Amino acid sequence: MLKSERHARILEHVSARGAIDVTELSRLLNVSGATVRRDLQHLSGRNLLRRTHGGAVLGSAGLELPVEHRTEHCRPEKQAIARAAAQLVPVGAVVGMTGGTTVTEVARVLAGRGPLTIVTNAVNIAAEMVQHQDVTLVVVGGYARTKSYELVGPIAEKTLADHHTDITFLGVDGISTAHGCTTHDQLEAATDRAFADSSSRTVVVADHSKIGKVTFAKICPVTDIDHLVTSKGAPAGTLTAIADTGVTVTTAE
Template sequence: MKRAERLAAIIELLAASDGVEVDELVDTLGVSAATARRDLDALAEQRLLTRTRGGAAPLSVAYELPLRYKNHQRTAEKQRIARMAAQMIPTGSVVGLTGGTTTTAIAAALAMRTDAAPAAALHAFTVVTNSVNIAAQLATRPSLKIVVTGGVLNARSYELVGGYAEQVLRGLTIDVAFIGVNGIDAEVGATTHDEREAAANRLMAARARQAVIVADSSKIGRTAFAVMGGPERFPIVLTDAGITPEQRAELVERGYDVRVAE
Protein backbone atom coordinates (compact mmCIF):
# COMPACT_ATOMS: atom_id res chain seq x y z
CA MET A 1 0.00 0.00 0.00
CA LYS A 2 1.36 3.41 -0.99
CA ARG A 3 1.91 6.05 1.68
CA ALA A 4 -0.93 8.31 0.52
CA GLU A 5 -3.29 5.33 0.58
CA ARG A 6 -2.16 4.46 4.12
CA LEU A 7 -2.72 8.00 5.34
CA ALA A 8 -6.18 8.05 3.78
CA ALA A 9 -6.98 4.70 5.41
CA ILE A 10 -5.89 6.00 8.82
CA ILE A 11 -8.12 9.06 8.46
CA GLU A 12 -11.04 6.85 7.50
CA LEU A 13 -10.46 4.64 10.54
CA LEU A 14 -10.43 7.69 12.78
CA ALA A 15 -13.61 9.04 11.22
CA ALA A 16 -15.41 5.83 12.15
CA SER A 17 -14.08 5.51 15.71
CA ASP A 18 -12.82 7.37 18.76
CA GLY A 19 -9.21 6.56 17.99
CA VAL A 20 -6.69 4.08 16.62
CA GLU A 21 -3.76 2.25 18.16
CA VAL A 22 -0.42 1.53 16.52
CA ASP A 23 -0.99 -2.21 16.96
CA GLU A 24 -4.32 -1.90 15.15
CA LEU A 25 -2.64 -0.15 12.21
CA VAL A 26 0.03 -2.84 12.06
CA ASP A 27 -2.66 -5.51 11.73
CA THR A 28 -4.99 -3.55 9.44
CA LEU A 29 -2.48 -2.00 7.06
CA GLY A 30 0.21 -4.68 7.17
CA VAL A 31 3.00 -2.26 8.10
CA SER A 32 5.62 -2.17 10.80
CA ALA A 33 5.03 -0.34 14.08
CA ALA A 34 7.70 2.20 13.11
CA THR A 35 5.92 2.95 9.81
CA ALA A 36 2.58 3.30 11.59
CA ARG A 37 4.09 5.78 14.06
CA ARG A 38 5.67 7.81 11.26
CA ASP A 39 2.32 7.97 9.43
CA LEU A 40 0.56 9.15 12.58
CA ASP A 41 3.23 11.77 13.18
CA ALA A 42 2.86 13.03 9.59
CA LEU A 43 -0.92 13.39 9.96
CA ALA A 44 -0.49 15.12 13.32
CA GLU A 45 1.85 17.66 11.72
CA GLN A 46 -0.93 18.41 9.20
CA ARG A 47 -3.39 18.87 12.10
CA LEU A 48 -5.53 15.97 10.90
CA LEU A 49 -5.35 14.07 14.19
CA THR A 50 -4.05 14.26 17.75
CA ARG A 51 -1.31 11.87 18.82
CA THR A 52 -2.01 9.86 21.96
CA ARG A 53 0.04 7.38 23.94
CA GLY A 54 0.26 4.40 21.62
CA GLY A 55 -1.94 5.81 18.86
CA ALA A 56 -4.04 8.78 17.80
CA ALA A 57 -7.45 10.40 18.23
CA PRO A 58 -9.44 12.50 15.75
CA LEU A 59 -9.45 16.27 16.10
CA SER A 60 -13.12 16.27 15.11
CA VAL A 61 -15.68 13.64 14.19
CA ALA A 62 -16.75 15.68 11.16
CA TYR A 63 -13.54 16.78 9.48
CA GLU A 64 -13.17 16.39 5.74
CA LEU A 65 -10.49 14.22 4.23
CA PRO A 66 -8.22 16.41 2.07
CA LEU A 67 -8.63 15.88 -1.66
CA ARG A 68 -5.07 14.61 -2.11
CA TYR A 69 -5.97 11.61 0.07
CA LYS A 70 -9.52 11.11 -1.21
CA ASN A 71 -8.21 10.65 -4.76
CA HIS A 72 -7.09 7.14 -3.79
CA GLN A 73 -10.50 5.96 -2.59
CA ARG A 74 -13.10 4.01 -4.61
CA THR A 75 -11.40 4.93 -7.87
CA ALA A 76 -13.13 2.30 -10.04
CA GLU A 77 -16.60 3.31 -8.83
CA LYS A 78 -15.93 6.99 -9.47
CA GLN A 79 -14.66 6.26 -12.97
CA ARG A 80 -17.83 4.32 -13.81
CA ILE A 81 -19.97 7.20 -12.54
CA ALA A 82 -17.84 9.63 -14.53
CA ARG A 83 -18.24 7.74 -17.79
CA MET A 84 -22.02 7.64 -17.37
CA ALA A 85 -22.14 11.33 -16.46
CA ALA A 86 -20.02 12.35 -19.46
CA GLN A 87 -22.41 10.57 -21.82
CA MET A 88 -25.35 12.55 -20.42
CA ILE A 89 -23.93 15.80 -21.84
CA PRO A 90 -24.92 16.88 -25.39
CA THR A 91 -22.23 18.54 -27.48
CA GLY A 92 -22.29 22.30 -27.06
CA SER A 93 -23.60 22.17 -23.50
CA VAL A 94 -22.60 24.39 -20.62
CA VAL A 95 -21.50 21.99 -17.88
CA GLY A 96 -21.18 22.90 -14.20
CA LEU A 97 -18.69 20.99 -12.05
CA THR A 98 -18.22 21.55 -8.34
CA GLY A 99 -15.11 20.31 -6.59
CA GLY A 100 -14.53 16.74 -5.48
CA THR A 101 -12.94 13.52 -6.64
CA THR A 102 -16.00 12.27 -8.54
CA THR A 103 -16.46 15.54 -10.42
CA THR A 104 -12.72 15.53 -11.16
CA ALA A 105 -13.21 12.10 -12.73
CA ILE A 106 -16.12 13.50 -14.75
CA ALA A 107 -13.87 16.27 -16.06
CA ALA A 108 -11.36 13.66 -17.22
CA ALA A 109 -14.10 11.60 -18.90
CA LEU A 110 -15.51 14.68 -20.62
CA ALA A 111 -12.08 15.61 -21.97
CA MET A 112 -11.74 12.11 -23.45
CA ARG A 113 -14.90 12.33 -25.54
CA THR A 114 -14.08 12.32 -29.24
CA ASP A 115 -16.24 15.41 -29.84
CA ALA A 116 -14.04 17.27 -27.34
CA ALA A 117 -10.87 16.55 -29.29
CA PRO A 118 -8.74 19.47 -30.59
CA ALA A 119 -9.95 18.81 -34.14
CA ALA A 120 -13.58 19.35 -33.14
CA ALA A 121 -15.40 22.65 -33.49
CA LEU A 122 -14.26 25.40 -31.14
CA HIS A 123 -15.80 25.08 -27.71
CA ALA A 124 -17.37 21.65 -27.91
CA PHE A 125 -18.31 22.26 -24.28
CA THR A 126 -18.21 25.15 -21.84
CA VAL A 127 -17.22 24.08 -18.33
CA VAL A 128 -18.11 26.29 -15.38
CA THR A 129 -16.29 25.29 -12.22
CA ASN A 130 -15.24 26.60 -8.83
CA SER A 131 -12.58 23.89 -8.60
CA VAL A 132 -9.05 25.05 -9.37
CA ASN A 133 -7.75 21.51 -9.94
CA ILE A 134 -10.49 20.78 -12.49
CA ALA A 135 -9.76 24.06 -14.28
CA ALA A 136 -6.06 23.20 -14.43
CA GLN A 137 -6.83 19.67 -15.63
CA LEU A 138 -8.92 20.95 -18.57
CA ALA A 139 -6.88 24.06 -19.39
CA THR A 140 -4.88 22.36 -22.15
CA ARG A 141 -8.01 21.30 -24.09
CA PRO A 142 -8.45 23.98 -26.77
CA SER A 143 -11.99 22.89 -27.65
CA LEU A 144 -13.20 23.41 -24.09
CA LYS A 145 -14.10 26.84 -22.82
CA ILE A 146 -13.29 26.98 -19.11
CA VAL A 147 -15.02 29.50 -16.84
CA VAL A 148 -13.62 29.66 -13.31
CA THR A 149 -15.43 31.46 -10.53
CA GLY A 150 -13.49 33.74 -8.25
CA GLY A 151 -13.57 33.31 -4.51
CA VAL A 152 -11.62 32.16 -1.48
CA LEU A 153 -9.75 28.89 -1.89
CA ASN A 154 -10.61 25.99 0.41
CA ALA A 155 -7.24 24.25 0.69
CA ARG A 156 -8.80 20.88 1.52
CA SER A 157 -11.12 20.62 -1.48
CA TYR A 158 -9.45 23.08 -3.93
CA GLU A 159 -12.82 24.81 -4.29
CA LEU A 160 -13.37 28.56 -4.61
CA VAL A 161 -16.13 29.70 -2.28
CA GLY A 162 -17.67 32.87 -0.87
CA GLY A 163 -19.22 36.00 -2.29
CA TYR A 164 -17.04 36.30 -5.40
CA ALA A 165 -17.83 32.75 -6.51
CA GLU A 166 -21.53 33.27 -5.91
CA GLN A 167 -21.54 36.59 -7.80
CA VAL A 168 -20.12 34.92 -10.92
CA LEU A 169 -22.55 32.01 -10.72
CA ARG A 170 -25.55 34.35 -10.47
CA GLY A 171 -24.64 35.79 -13.87
CA LEU A 172 -24.58 32.44 -15.69
CA THR A 173 -26.95 29.79 -16.99
CA ILE A 174 -25.86 26.15 -17.03
CA ASP A 175 -27.34 23.22 -18.93
CA VAL A 176 -26.34 20.44 -16.54
CA ALA A 177 -24.49 20.71 -13.23
CA PHE A 178 -22.78 17.81 -11.51
CA ILE A 179 -22.63 18.39 -7.77
CA GLY A 180 -20.26 16.49 -5.50
CA VAL A 181 -21.37 15.72 -1.95
CA ASN A 182 -20.07 14.23 1.28
CA GLY A 183 -23.37 12.52 1.96
CA ILE A 184 -26.84 11.95 0.50
CA ASP A 185 -29.60 10.80 2.84
CA ALA A 186 -33.21 10.17 1.82
CA GLU A 187 -34.58 12.24 4.71
CA VAL A 188 -31.92 14.93 5.19
CA GLY A 189 -30.92 15.40 1.54
CA ALA A 190 -27.51 16.25 0.09
CA THR A 191 -24.88 17.47 2.54
CA THR A 192 -21.28 18.60 2.65
CA HIS A 193 -18.79 19.38 5.42
CA ASP A 194 -18.39 23.10 4.63
CA GLU A 195 -21.24 25.63 4.71
CA ARG A 196 -19.50 27.85 2.14
CA GLU A 197 -19.22 24.96 -0.30
CA ALA A 198 -22.87 24.14 0.35
CA ALA A 199 -23.87 27.69 -0.60
CA ALA A 200 -21.87 27.60 -3.84
CA ASN A 201 -23.24 24.15 -4.71
CA ARG A 202 -26.83 25.25 -4.11
CA LEU A 203 -26.36 28.26 -6.34
CA MET A 204 -24.73 26.26 -9.15
CA ALA A 205 -27.66 23.85 -9.02
CA ALA A 206 -30.14 26.74 -9.07
CA ARG A 207 -28.49 28.18 -12.20
CA ALA A 208 -28.68 24.79 -13.99
CA ARG A 209 -31.53 23.40 -16.06
CA GLN A 210 -30.62 19.98 -14.68
CA ALA A 211 -28.77 19.36 -11.40
CA VAL A 212 -27.25 15.93 -10.75
CA ILE A 213 -25.83 14.66 -7.46
CA VAL A 214 -22.81 12.44 -8.13
CA ALA A 215 -21.92 10.23 -5.18
CA ASP A 216 -20.27 6.84 -4.91
CA SER A 217 -22.30 4.37 -2.89
CA SER A 218 -20.23 4.85 0.28
CA LYS A 219 -21.88 8.28 0.64
CA ILE A 220 -25.44 6.96 0.41
CA GLY A 221 -27.17 7.21 3.79
CA ARG A 222 -24.50 9.49 5.21
CA THR A 223 -24.96 13.05 6.42
CA ALA A 224 -22.46 15.88 6.88
CA PHE A 225 -22.61 19.30 8.51
CA ALA A 226 -24.15 21.59 5.88
CA VAL A 227 -27.43 20.73 4.14
CA MET A 228 -27.69 21.61 0.44
CA GLY A 229 -31.20 20.44 -0.36
CA GLY A 230 -33.40 17.56 -1.41
CA PRO A 231 -34.96 16.26 -4.63
CA GLU A 232 -36.64 19.58 -5.36
CA ARG A 233 -33.16 21.03 -5.96
CA PHE A 234 -31.23 17.88 -6.95
CA PRO A 235 -33.71 15.56 -8.68
CA ILE A 236 -31.13 13.09 -10.07
CA VAL A 237 -28.68 10.98 -8.07
CA LEU A 238 -25.95 9.21 -10.02
CA THR A 239 -24.16 6.49 -8.07
CA ASP A 240 -22.57 3.05 -8.47
CA ALA A 241 -23.81 -0.53 -8.11
CA GLY A 242 -22.81 -0.62 -4.44
CA ILE A 243 -26.08 1.09 -3.47
CA THR A 244 -28.37 -1.37 -1.70
CA PRO A 245 -31.94 -2.02 -2.88
CA GLU A 246 -33.20 -0.55 0.40
CA GLN A 247 -31.18 2.66 -0.04
CA ARG A 248 -32.37 3.04 -3.62
CA ALA A 249 -36.00 2.47 -2.63
CA GLU A 250 -35.78 5.10 0.12
CA LEU A 251 -34.36 7.69 -2.27
CA VAL A 252 -36.92 6.90 -4.98
CA GLU A 253 -39.74 7.15 -2.42
CA ARG A 254 -38.52 10.63 -1.51
CA GLY A 255 -38.67 11.69 -5.15
CA TYR A 256 -35.11 11.17 -6.44
CA ASP A 257 -34.39 9.73 -9.88
CA VAL A 258 -31.63 7.26 -8.97
CA ARG A 259 -29.35 6.16 -11.81
CA VAL A 260 -26.74 3.47 -11.31
CA ALA A 261 -23.48 3.28 -13.24
CA GLU A 262 -22.65 -0.38 -13.83
Protein backbone atom coordinates in the same frame (compact mmCIF):
# COMPACT_ATOMS: atom_id res chain seq x y z
CA MET B 1 2.96 1.10 -0.52
CA LEU B 2 3.91 4.78 -0.74
CA LYS B 3 3.73 6.98 2.35
CA SER B 4 0.94 9.06 0.80
CA GLU B 5 -1.10 5.90 0.16
CA ARG B 6 -0.60 4.76 3.77
CA HIS B 7 -1.71 8.13 5.06
CA ALA B 8 -4.82 8.06 2.87
CA ARG B 9 -5.77 4.58 4.07
CA ILE B 10 -5.17 5.49 7.73
CA LEU B 11 -7.40 8.56 7.42
CA GLU B 12 -10.03 6.58 5.55
CA HIS B 13 -10.25 3.99 8.33
CA VAL B 14 -10.20 6.52 11.16
CA SER B 15 -12.88 8.57 9.39
CA ALA B 16 -15.10 5.52 8.89
CA ARG B 17 -14.69 4.03 12.37
CA GLY B 18 -13.84 6.96 14.62
CA ALA B 19 -10.80 5.23 16.16
CA ILE B 20 -8.16 2.65 15.29
CA ASP B 21 -5.12 1.10 17.04
CA VAL B 22 -1.51 0.68 15.96
CA THR B 23 -1.64 -3.13 15.91
CA GLU B 24 -4.64 -3.18 13.60
CA LEU B 25 -3.12 -0.58 11.27
CA SER B 26 0.18 -2.47 11.18
CA ARG B 27 -1.63 -5.61 10.05
CA LEU B 28 -3.85 -3.73 7.60
CA LEU B 29 -0.97 -1.86 5.93
CA ASN B 30 1.60 -4.65 6.26
CA VAL B 31 4.17 -2.36 7.86
CA SER B 32 5.85 -2.23 11.26
CA GLY B 33 4.32 -0.64 14.33
CA ALA B 34 7.12 1.93 14.32
CA THR B 35 6.14 3.01 10.79
CA VAL B 36 2.50 3.32 11.81
CA ARG B 37 3.42 5.42 14.85
CA ARG B 38 5.47 7.78 12.67
CA ASP B 39 2.55 8.08 10.25
CA LEU B 40 0.15 8.85 13.09
CA GLN B 41 2.52 11.47 14.47
CA HIS B 42 2.73 13.15 11.06
CA LEU B 43 -1.05 13.17 10.60
CA SER B 44 -1.58 14.40 14.14
CA GLY B 45 0.80 17.28 13.44
CA ARG B 46 -1.45 18.28 10.53
CA ASN B 47 -4.54 18.15 12.82
CA LEU B 48 -6.07 15.37 10.72
CA LEU B 49 -6.42 13.05 13.71
CA ARG B 50 -5.58 12.91 17.43
CA ARG B 51 -3.11 10.47 18.91
CA THR B 52 -4.20 8.24 21.77
CA HIS B 53 -2.33 5.63 23.81
CA GLY B 54 -1.93 2.82 21.28
CA GLY B 55 -3.71 4.41 18.34
CA ALA B 56 -5.66 7.43 17.10
CA VAL B 57 -9.15 8.95 16.97
CA LEU B 58 -10.82 11.63 14.88
CA GLY B 59 -9.54 15.08 15.69
CA SER B 60 -13.09 16.46 15.59
CA ALA B 61 -16.56 15.44 14.56
CA GLY B 62 -17.11 15.31 10.83
CA LEU B 63 -13.51 15.09 9.67
CA GLU B 64 -13.00 16.55 6.20
CA LEU B 65 -10.09 14.91 4.45
CA PRO B 66 -8.02 17.14 2.14
CA VAL B 67 -8.37 16.37 -1.57
CA GLU B 68 -4.94 14.76 -1.80
CA HIS B 69 -6.05 12.14 0.75
CA ARG B 70 -9.36 11.44 -1.00
CA THR B 71 -8.20 10.95 -4.58
CA GLU B 72 -7.52 7.21 -4.33
CA HIS B 73 -10.48 6.40 -2.06
CA CYS B 74 -12.95 4.23 -4.05
CA ARG B 75 -11.31 5.45 -7.27
CA PRO B 76 -12.53 2.57 -9.49
CA GLU B 77 -16.07 3.30 -8.26
CA LYS B 78 -15.66 6.99 -8.98
CA GLN B 79 -14.41 6.25 -12.47
CA ALA B 80 -17.42 3.98 -13.13
CA ILE B 81 -19.71 6.74 -11.84
CA ALA B 82 -17.97 9.23 -14.13
CA ARG B 83 -18.49 7.07 -17.21
CA ALA B 84 -22.20 6.70 -16.42
CA ALA B 85 -22.64 10.38 -15.58
CA ALA B 86 -20.89 11.56 -18.75
CA GLN B 87 -23.54 9.80 -20.82
CA LEU B 88 -26.03 12.41 -19.58
CA VAL B 89 -24.19 15.28 -21.30
CA PRO B 90 -24.98 16.15 -24.93
CA VAL B 91 -22.25 17.53 -27.18
CA GLY B 92 -22.01 21.30 -26.92
CA ALA B 93 -23.62 21.52 -23.47
CA VAL B 94 -22.73 24.09 -20.83
CA VAL B 95 -21.70 22.02 -17.82
CA GLY B 96 -21.40 23.21 -14.23
CA MET B 97 -18.90 21.37 -12.04
CA THR B 98 -18.32 21.80 -8.33
CA GLY B 99 -15.22 20.44 -6.64
CA GLY B 100 -14.71 16.89 -5.47
CA THR B 101 -12.80 13.83 -6.58
CA THR B 102 -15.80 12.19 -8.27
CA VAL B 103 -16.67 15.35 -10.21
CA THR B 104 -13.01 15.53 -11.25
CA GLU B 105 -13.32 12.05 -12.76
CA VAL B 106 -16.43 13.19 -14.67
CA ALA B 107 -14.48 16.15 -16.07
CA ARG B 108 -11.73 13.82 -17.29
CA VAL B 109 -14.22 11.67 -19.19
CA LEU B 110 -16.00 14.66 -20.71
CA ALA B 111 -12.76 16.30 -21.86
CA GLY B 112 -12.42 13.78 -24.65
CA ARG B 113 -16.00 13.97 -25.91
CA GLY B 114 -16.06 16.92 -28.24
CA PRO B 115 -16.88 20.61 -27.76
CA LEU B 116 -18.46 21.76 -24.53
CA THR B 117 -18.28 24.58 -22.00
CA ILE B 118 -17.28 23.83 -18.42
CA VAL B 119 -18.09 26.27 -15.63
CA THR B 120 -16.24 25.34 -12.44
CA ASN B 121 -15.04 26.74 -9.12
CA ALA B 122 -12.51 23.91 -8.65
CA VAL B 123 -8.97 25.04 -9.46
CA ASN B 124 -7.72 21.46 -9.93
CA ILE B 125 -10.43 20.76 -12.52
CA ALA B 126 -9.69 24.07 -14.23
CA ALA B 127 -5.96 23.26 -14.39
CA GLU B 128 -6.70 20.00 -16.21
CA MET B 129 -9.44 21.30 -18.51
CA VAL B 130 -7.52 24.35 -19.74
CA GLN B 131 -5.26 21.95 -21.65
CA HIS B 132 -8.12 20.68 -23.86
CA GLN B 133 -8.82 22.68 -27.03
CA ASP B 134 -12.42 21.46 -27.33
CA VAL B 135 -13.28 22.78 -23.86
CA THR B 136 -14.36 26.37 -23.31
CA LEU B 137 -13.45 26.97 -19.67
CA VAL B 138 -15.12 29.44 -17.30
CA VAL B 139 -13.58 29.65 -13.82
CA VAL B 140 -15.76 30.99 -11.04
CA GLY B 141 -13.76 33.16 -8.63
CA GLY B 142 -13.94 33.48 -4.88
CA TYR B 143 -12.30 32.61 -1.58
CA ALA B 144 -9.98 29.58 -1.91
CA ARG B 145 -10.59 26.53 0.30
CA THR B 146 -7.32 24.64 0.65
CA LYS B 147 -8.97 21.34 1.64
CA SER B 148 -11.19 21.12 -1.43
CA TYR B 149 -9.35 23.33 -3.98
CA GLU B 150 -12.61 25.23 -4.50
CA LEU B 151 -13.32 28.94 -4.86
CA VAL B 152 -16.36 29.79 -2.76
CA GLY B 153 -18.30 32.66 -1.24
CA PRO B 154 -20.27 35.71 -2.44
CA ILE B 155 -18.13 36.35 -5.54
CA ALA B 156 -18.73 32.82 -6.76
CA GLU B 157 -22.44 32.97 -5.95
CA LYS B 158 -22.86 36.29 -7.81
CA THR B 159 -21.08 34.93 -10.89
CA LEU B 160 -23.25 31.81 -10.93
CA ALA B 161 -26.45 33.84 -10.49
CA ASP B 162 -25.57 35.75 -13.68
CA HIS B 163 -25.05 32.62 -15.77
CA HIS B 164 -26.95 29.47 -16.74
CA THR B 165 -25.80 25.88 -17.23
CA ASP B 166 -27.56 23.01 -18.97
CA ILE B 167 -26.43 20.44 -16.41
CA THR B 168 -24.46 20.62 -13.16
CA PHE B 169 -22.47 17.84 -11.51
CA LEU B 170 -22.58 18.28 -7.78
CA GLY B 171 -20.08 16.64 -5.43
CA VAL B 172 -21.36 16.02 -1.90
CA ASP B 173 -20.02 14.61 1.36
CA GLY B 174 -23.38 13.08 2.24
CA ILE B 175 -26.89 12.59 0.88
CA SER B 176 -30.05 11.37 2.60
CA THR B 177 -33.77 12.01 2.33
CA ALA B 178 -33.95 13.47 5.84
CA HIS B 179 -31.04 15.90 5.56
CA GLY B 180 -30.62 16.33 1.81
CA CYS B 181 -27.24 16.99 0.21
CA THR B 182 -24.59 18.05 2.71
CA THR B 183 -20.94 19.07 2.86
CA HIS B 184 -18.43 20.05 5.55
CA ASP B 185 -18.23 23.81 4.99
CA GLN B 186 -20.94 26.50 5.08
CA LEU B 187 -19.43 28.70 2.35
CA GLU B 188 -18.96 25.68 0.11
CA ALA B 189 -22.56 24.62 0.71
CA ALA B 190 -23.87 28.03 -0.34
CA THR B 191 -21.74 28.05 -3.50
CA ASP B 192 -22.83 24.49 -4.36
CA ARG B 193 -26.45 25.60 -3.92
CA ALA B 194 -25.81 28.47 -6.34
CA PHE B 195 -24.54 25.95 -8.91
CA ALA B 196 -27.77 23.97 -8.57
CA ASP B 197 -29.95 27.08 -8.71
CA SER B 198 -28.34 28.22 -11.98
CA SER B 199 -28.76 24.89 -13.76
CA SER B 200 -31.56 23.27 -15.74
CA ARG B 201 -30.56 19.88 -14.34
CA THR B 202 -28.57 18.90 -11.23
CA VAL B 203 -26.82 15.55 -10.99
CA VAL B 204 -25.22 14.39 -7.74
CA VAL B 205 -22.26 12.05 -8.23
CA ALA B 206 -21.38 10.18 -5.03
CA ASP B 207 -19.76 6.84 -4.26
CA HIS B 208 -21.52 4.37 -1.95
CA SER B 209 -19.81 5.71 1.20
CA LYS B 210 -21.70 9.04 0.87
CA ILE B 211 -25.19 7.50 0.66
CA GLY B 212 -27.11 7.94 3.91
CA LYS B 213 -24.29 10.04 5.40
CA VAL B 214 -24.89 13.49 6.91
CA THR B 215 -22.25 16.21 7.31
CA PHE B 216 -22.28 19.72 8.75
CA ALA B 217 -23.71 22.11 6.14
CA LYS B 218 -26.82 21.57 4.03
CA ILE B 219 -26.58 22.30 0.31
CA CYS B 220 -30.17 21.53 -0.66
CA PRO B 221 -32.96 18.99 -0.11
CA VAL B 222 -32.91 15.89 -2.32
CA THR B 223 -36.03 17.17 -4.06
CA ASP B 224 -33.90 19.96 -5.56
CA ILE B 225 -31.77 17.50 -7.53
CA ASP B 226 -32.76 15.54 -10.62
CA HIS B 227 -30.42 12.58 -10.71
CA LEU B 228 -28.10 10.63 -8.41
CA VAL B 229 -25.33 8.51 -9.91
CA THR B 230 -23.69 6.23 -7.35
CA SER B 231 -21.83 2.93 -7.10
CA LYS B 232 -22.46 -0.63 -5.96
CA GLY B 233 -22.60 -1.11 -2.21
CA ALA B 234 -24.84 1.88 -1.48
CA PRO B 235 -27.60 1.08 1.05
CA ALA B 236 -30.57 -0.18 -0.99
CA GLY B 237 -33.15 1.24 1.41
CA THR B 238 -31.66 4.72 1.24
CA LEU B 239 -31.52 4.62 -2.56
CA THR B 240 -35.16 3.54 -2.70
CA ALA B 241 -36.16 6.37 -0.38
CA ILE B 242 -34.28 8.89 -2.55
CA ALA B 243 -35.91 7.50 -5.71
CA ASP B 244 -39.34 7.78 -4.05
CA THR B 245 -38.87 11.56 -3.88
CA GLY B 246 -38.74 11.67 -7.69
CA VAL B 247 -34.95 11.62 -8.11
CA THR B 248 -33.65 9.31 -10.86
CA VAL B 249 -31.10 6.93 -9.30
CA THR B 250 -28.41 5.19 -11.36
CA THR B 251 -25.98 2.64 -9.94
CA ALA B 252 -22.85 2.54 -12.08
CA GLU B 253 -21.39 -0.83 -13.02
